Amino acid sequence: MGRKHRTRRNHHFNHNKDAQKPDNVDTRKPYSDIIRENEKFEQYYKHLNICKEEEFNTFVSCLKTDLPATFRITGSKGVVYKLLEIVQDQLIRDCVNEVEGLEKPKIFPIPWYPNKLAWQMEITRNDIRRCEAYYKLHNFLVSETENGTISRQESVSMIPPLLLDVQPHHKILDMCAAPGSKTAQLLELLHASEEPIPSGYVIANDVDNKRCYMLVHQAKRLNSPCIAVINHDSSILPNLSMTLPDGSTEQVKYDRILCDVPCSGDGTLRKNPDIWMKWTAANGLNLHGVQTRILRRGIELLNVGGRLVYSTCSLNPIENESVVHRILTEFEGVLELVDVSNVLPGLKYSPGMEDWPVSSRNLEFYKTFDEVDEKWRTTIRPQMFPPKVEDRSKYNLNRCVRILPHQQNSGAFFVAVFRKLKTLPEKPSSLDSENKETLDNNKRDNEDSRPQGQRKRRKKDAYTEDPFVFFTENEPVWNDIKSFYQVSDSFDSKCLLTRCHVGKKKNIYLTSEAVRNLVITNQGAVKLINTGVKAFVRCDNKNMKCAFRIANDGLESIYPYIGNDRKVMIPRDDLITLLMNDTPQKSPPIAELSESIRNQVDNLSPGSCVLIYKEETSTNPLVIHISGWRGTTSLRCYMDRHSTFHLLRLLGGDVSKYDKNKFKKDDSEEARNVEEAEEEEGLKE
Numbered sequence: 001m002g003r004k005h006r007t008r009r010n011h012h013f014n015h016n017k018d019a020q021k022p023d024n025v026d027t028r029k030p031y032s033d034i035i036r037e038n039e040k041f042e043q044y045y046k047h048l049n050i051c052k053e054e055e056f057n058t059f060v061s062c063l064k065t066d067l068p069a070t071f072r073i074t075g076s077k078g079v080v081y082k083l084l085e086i087v088q089d090q091l092i093r094d095c096v097n098e099v100e101g102l103e104k105p106k107i108f109p110i111p112w113y114p115n116k117l118a119w120q121m122e123i124t125r126n127d128i129r130r131c132e133a134y135y136k137l138h139n140f141l142v143s144e145t146e147n148g149t150i151s152r153q154e155s156v157s158m159i160p161p162l163l164l165d166v167q168p169h170h171k172i173l174d175m176c177a178a179p180g181s182k183t184a185q186l187l188e189l190l191h192a193s194e195e196p197i198p199s200g201y202v203i204a205n206d207v208d209n210k211r212c213y214m215l216v217h218q219a220k221r222l223n224s225p226c227i228a229v230i231n232h233d234s235s236i237l238p239n240l241s242m243t244l245p246d247g248s249t250e251q252v253k254y255d256r257i258l259c260d261v262p263c264s265g266d267g268t269l270r271k272n273p274d275i276w277m278k279w280t281a282a283n284g285l286n287l288h289g290v291q292t293r294i295l296r297r298g299i300e301l302l303n304v305g306g307r308l309v310y311s312t313c314s315l316n317p318i319e320n321e322s323v324v325h326r327i328l329t330e331f332e333g334v335l336e337l338v339d340v341s342n343v344l345p346g347l348k349y350s351p352g353m354e355d356w357p358v359s360s361r362n363l364e365f366y367k368t369f370d371e372v373d374e375k376w377r378t379t380i381r382p383q384m385f386p387p388k389v390e391d392r393s394k395y396n397l398n399r400c401v402r403i404l405p406h407q408q409n410s411g412a413f414f415v416a417v418f419r420k421l422k423t424l425p426e427k428p429s430s431l432d433s434e435n436k437e438t439l440d441n442n443k444r445d446n447e448d449s450r451p452q453g454q455r456k457r458r459k460k461d462a463y464t465e466d467p468f469v470f471f472t473e474n475e476p477v478w479n480d481i482k483s484f485y486q487v488s489d490s491f492d493s494k495c496l497l498t499r500c501h502v503g504k505k506k507n508i509y510l511t512s513e514a515v516r517n518l519v520i521t522n523q524g525a526v527k528l529i530n531t532g533v534k535a536f537v538r539c540d541n542k543n544m545k546c547a548f549r550i551a552n553d554g555l556e557s558i559y560p561y562i563g564n565d566r567k568v569m570i571p572r573d574d575l576i577t578l579l580m581n582d583t584p585q586k587s588p589p590i591a592e593l594s595e596s597i598r599n600q601v602d603n604l605s606p607g608s609c610v611l612i613y614k615e616e617t618s619t620n621p622l623v624i625h626i627s628g629w630r631g632t633t634s635l636r637c638y639m640d641r642h643s644t645f646h647l648l649r650l651l652g653g654d655v656s657k658y659d660k661n662k663f664k665k666d667d668s669e670e671a672r673n674v675e676e677a678e679e680e681e682g683l684k685e
C-alpha cells in the first residue's frame with residue numbers, strides 16, 4: 001500500500017499554493033483524523049476492473065478528496081430565472097469577500113443538467129461553512145435552501161429523477177425516499193407545467209419512521225398539495241387503491257417509480273470519509289437481498305409502459321448490475337433496460353458491467369457459483385453471478401450507468417432505467433425458492449389486497465399520527481372562508497382537511513383531488529405520516545370577518561380561486577418597505593405607502609389579503625404572491641426570515657439586516673440562527 005493519506009480539508013486554499021491561511025477560520029474538523037485508506041477496498045475494485053488500469057490511481061486519489069459543493073435552483077419560472085441571474089453574475093462577485101492570498105473560487109453550471117439550473121463550485125461545503133470570506137455565500141445557501149428555492153444536493157444524486165422522465169399527470173412512487181432530496185426533485189418536475197395543481201402525485205415512502213419526518217420537512221419547502229408521505233417496508237409495500245367515479249376501487253399502479261435503495265454507500269466516500277474505516281466486501285453481499293426484494297416489489301407495482309429507476313450510491317456490482325440482472329432474469333420478457341445514453345448530453349460515465357466475479361468477505365473471487373467454497377454459500381447466492389457470455393445480449397447490462405468520481409469530479413453513482421413491457425405472467429418464468437416464498441407472501445400483481453406480512457405488522461403498530469379529516473359538503477367553517485375570500489365555485493372544498501375530529505380547527509390543509517382520493521380510500525390500510533399543504537390558518541382577530549387567514553405555503557395552489565377584491569398589486573418600493581419592517585409592531589402605516597397602495601386598500605376591509613408583485617421587464621416575468629394583512633391603519637406581509645431575505649435579494653433590496661457574519665461576536669445571535677439552520681441542513685442529504 002502507498003503512504004498514509006490524510007486529506008486536507010481546507011483545500012479552498014489549494015488554488016493558490018502560496019496562500020496564507022486567513023484569520024477567523026473555524027477549526028472544527030469532524031472527519032480530519034480519518035485515514036482515507038482501505039487496502040481491501042482498493043484490492044477489491046482493482047480486481048473487478050472498476051475502471052481502466054491506467055485510471056485506477058486517479059480513481060482512488062479522487063475518492064480521497066472532499067466533494068465540491070453543488071446545488072440546484074428550483075421554484076416557479078420567474079423566480080428560477082431571477083435567481084439564475086444572481087448565481088451567474090453576482091454570487092461569487094458579491095458573496096465572497098476579497099482576502100489577500102485567497103483566490104475567489106470558480107462557479108460553473110453542471111454541463112449535463114438542463115437549463116443551467118445546477119451549479120458546482122471549486123470549494124467544498126466545509127470550506128464554505130468554515131471560512132469567514134465565504135460567510136455571505138453560506139448565508140445565501142442556507143436561506144435559499146430553507147426558502148425552497150435552491151436544493152443543496154450532490155450532483156450525481158440529481159440524475160435518477162431526470163432519467164424518470166416525469167410528467168405532471170404521473171402517479172409516482174418513491175420507494176426509499178428519505179431524507180428526500182430526490183423526492184423534492186420529483187415534485188418540482190411534477191409541478192413543471194402551468195397548472196396550479198397537477199393531476200399526478202408523489203407517494204414518498206421510507207421504512208424509517210424518524211427519517212419520514214425529514215421527508216415531511218423537504219416536502220414542506222416545496223408547498224405541494226400532491227404528495228403523501230408513508231412509512232412502510234417497501235419490499236412488502238401495501239397495494240394502494242383509488243376510488244373510481246362509479247364508486248368501485250382499483251389498485252394503483254405507478255407510472256414512475258424511484259427505487260433508490262439502501263446501499264453500502266462507497267460511492268459517497270468523498271462526502272462520508274468514515275466509510276473508509278467500515279468498508280468490507282461483506283457489506284455489498286449483505287445488501288443484495290433487500291435491494292432485490294425492494295426492486296422486485298417496485299416492478300410489481302409499475303404500470304405497463306411505466307419507468308422505474310433503480311439507483312445506488314455504491315460502486316459495487318453486487319449491489320448494482322447483479323441486482324438488475326437478477327430481476328431481469330426473474331421477469332424475463334416483461335422488462336427491458338432503457339438506453340439513456342443520449343438523455344443527459346455531457347454526462348461522463350462508464351457503461352454497466354456485463355461480467356464480474358463474486359467475492360467472499362475475505363476477497364476470494366469466484367467466477368461461478370460451482371466454485372464457491374461451501375462455507376460462503378449462505379452469503380454468496382447463485383443469482384449474484386453475471387449472465388453467461390451467450391446470454392449477455394438478452395439483458396443489455398451495458399445500458400446501466402456507472403459514474404466514477406474522477407470522471408467529472410463528483411461522487412460515484414449507479415443508475416439503471418427499466419421499462420415494463422407487459423403485465424406479469426401468472427408465475428415468473430424462473431424463480432428460485434427465495435423468490436417463490438416472497439412472491440407467495442406478497443399478493444400478486446393484479447390482486448387488490450395487502451401483502452400478508454404487512455397485515456401482521458399493522459396489528460402491532462400503534463399509529464400515533466393525528467387523523468386526516470377532510471371537509472364534507474357542509475363543513476361549518478367553509479361558508480365564512482368562501483364568502484370572505486370570494487372563493488370560486490370551481491374550487492373543491494372537499495380537498496381541504498384538518499388534523500382533528502373535534503375542537504377548534506387550527507390549520508386547514510389542501511391536497512389535490514387524487515391525493516384526497518388515495519387518503520380516503522386507503523384509510524387504515526397505510527401508515528400515512530403526512531399530506532396536505534397549509535392553506536388557511538386560524539386567526540381570531542376581531543377586526544376580520546373570517547376566522548382564517550391565508551397561509552403562504554398553499555398560496556400558489558389556492559391563488560387562482562381567490563376573488564379579486566382581496567388581491568392587492570404591490571409596487572417594488574412598497575414591498576421592500578414591508579419586508580424591511582417585518583414585525584407586527586413595526587407594520588408600515590398605509591398613509592406612508594404609495595398612492596397606488598392607498599387607493600387599492602381604501603375599500604378593503606381589515607384582514608388577510610394577497611399581495612401580488614409583478615416585474616414585467618425581464619424575459620421571464622417575475623410574479624410573486626404573498627400572504628398579507630390589511631390592518632386598520634397598516635399593511636404587512638407574513639414572511640419568515642429566510643423568505644424575507646430571499647425576496648429582498650430578488651428585489652435588489654438591502655439585505656444587510658439578514659446577511660450576518662457569524663464569525664463576528666456582535667452578530668452572535670444571528671450566528672446561532674445560522675447554526676440552527678445548519679443543523680436542519682443535516683436533515684437533508
Ligand SMILES: C[S@@+](CC[C@H](N)C(=O)[O-])C[C@H]1O[C@@H](n2cnc3c(N)ncnc32)[C@H](O)[C@@H]1O
Nearest residue numbers: 176177178179180181182207208233234260262
Ligand atoms: C439511499 S437512502 C435514500 C435517499 C433518498 N432517495 C434521497 O434522495 O434523499 C435509502 C433509504 O432507504 C430507506 N430504507 C432502507 N430499507 C428500506 C425498506 N426496506 N423500505 C423502505 N425504505 C428503506 C432508508 O431508511 C434510507 O432512508
